Amino acid sequence: MxxxxxxxxxxxxxxxxxxxxxxxxxxxxxxxxxxxxxxxxxxxxxxxxxxxxxxxxxxxxxxxxxxxxxxxxxxxxxxxxISGVYEPRRGNTVIGRVSEINFSGWQIDIGGPWRAFLPLNECPRFINRNNVAEFAGVGDVFNIKVWGVKQGSVDLSLKSRGLGKLEDGRIIKINCHKVPRVIGKEGSMINLIKDKTSTEITVGQNGYVWLKGDIDGTRKAEEAIRLIEKEAASEGLTNKVEEFLG
Structure with missing residues (x-):
C-alpha cells in the first residue's frame, strides 16, 4: 500500500x-x-x-x-x-512517411525499429478500401499522433486537430531528445525561427522536422535548429539563436 x-x-x-x-x-x-x-x-x-x-x-x-x-x-x-533512439509514447505527435499500403491502412516509417500503422478507421474521413492509395501513397509524409504502443508496434491516428499530410517541403533528422529545446517553452524557440526565416516548420517528437519555404529561409532555419541541437545543454541558448538569426 x-x-x-x-x-x-x-x-x-x-x-x-x-x-x-x-x-x-x-x-x-x-x-x-x-x-x-x-x-x-x-x-x-x-x-x-x-x-x-x-x-x-x-x-x-x-x-x-x-x-x-x-x-x-x-x-x-x-x-x-540526451542520447538514444526514439521511444514512442501514447499522445506523441510524430512525423512519418508512408512505406507500404494494404487494404486496411498504411505502414508508416517513424524511425527506429518500430512498426507503425495507420488504420483506415483512424483517418478523419471515410476511406474506401478499394481506393486506399487515393488518400495516401508511398512516400507521402504525415504529421500524425501515436495513440497506442504495444510489443514493438505503434498504432497511429489522424483524428486530432492539426494533424494531416505535409505537402512538399523537406525533412531533416535531429536527435529526438533535443526536440523540447528546439520547440522551446510554449513554442517560443520554434516560433522565433519561423518568424525570422519565414519558414513553415513542423517538429515531430521522433526527431523528424519538416521545413517548407524558400531556399534561403529553409537553409537558415535548418542551421538554427542544428545550432540548438548542438548547444542544447548550454545556458543562454535563446540569445545565441537570436544573435545567429539576426
Whole structure:
C-alpha cells in the first residue's frame, strides 16, 4: 500500500505540477535544478523526493537509469535523455512517411525499429478500401499522433486537430531528445525561427522536422535548429539563436 501511495503521489506531481503549500497556505514557486548524470548515479537523497521518468528509488536515493540531464522540479526527479533512439509514447505527435499500403491502412516509417500503422478507421474521413492509395501513397509524409504502443508496434491516428499530410517541403533528422529545446517553452524557440526565416516548420517528437519555404529561409532555419541541437545543454541558448538569426 505504501508503494501505491508513492506512485500516486508521483503521478500527481508530474501531471499537475502541484506545489507544496507553506503553513499560511500561500503557494511557493517550484525550484528547478538540472545537472548531467550517468546511469547508476545518485541524483538526490532523502524521503521527500519522488522518482520520475528514467529514475528509480534506491533506499533514500533517487538514481538515474539513463544518461542525460537530471531535472529536480519540486519533489519530482526525472531524466531528460540526451542520447538514444526514439521511444514512442501514447499522445506523441510524430512525423512519418508512408512505406507500404494494404487494404486496411498504411505502414508508416517513424524511425527506429518500430512498426507503425495507420488504420483506415483512424483517418478523419471515410476511406474506401478499394481506393486506399487515393488518400495516401508511398512516400507521402504525415504529421500524425501515436495513440497506442504495444510489443514493438505503434498504432497511429489522424483524428486530432492539426494533424494531416505535409505537402512538399523537406525533412531533416535531429536527435529526438533535443526536440523540447528546439520547440522551446510554449513554442517560443520554434516560433522565433519561423518568424525570422519565414519558414513553415513542423517538429515531430521522433526527431523528424519538416521545413517548407524558400531556399534561403529553409537553409537558415535548418542551421538554427542544428545550432540548438548542438548547444542544447548550454545556458543562454535563446540569445545565441537570436544573435545567429539576426
Amino acid at each position: 505504501e508503494e501505491e501511495k508513492i506512485i500516486e503521489e508521483n503521478k500527481e506531481e508530474q501531471e499537475k505540477g502541484s506545489e507544496e503549500m507553506d503553513n499560511d497556505n500561500s503557494q511557493e514557486e517550484i525550484k528547478v535544478e538540472r545537472k548531467l548524470v550517468i546511469p547508476g548515479e545518485t541524483i538526490v537523497s532523502g524521503d521527500d523526493y519522488l522518482p520520475g521518468d528514467y529514475t528509480k528509488k534506491d533506499g533514500d536515493n533517487v538514481v538515474s537509469n539513463r544518461y542525460g540531464l537530471a531535472e529536480v522540479r519540486g519533489r519530482v526527479v526525472k531524466i531528460l535523455p
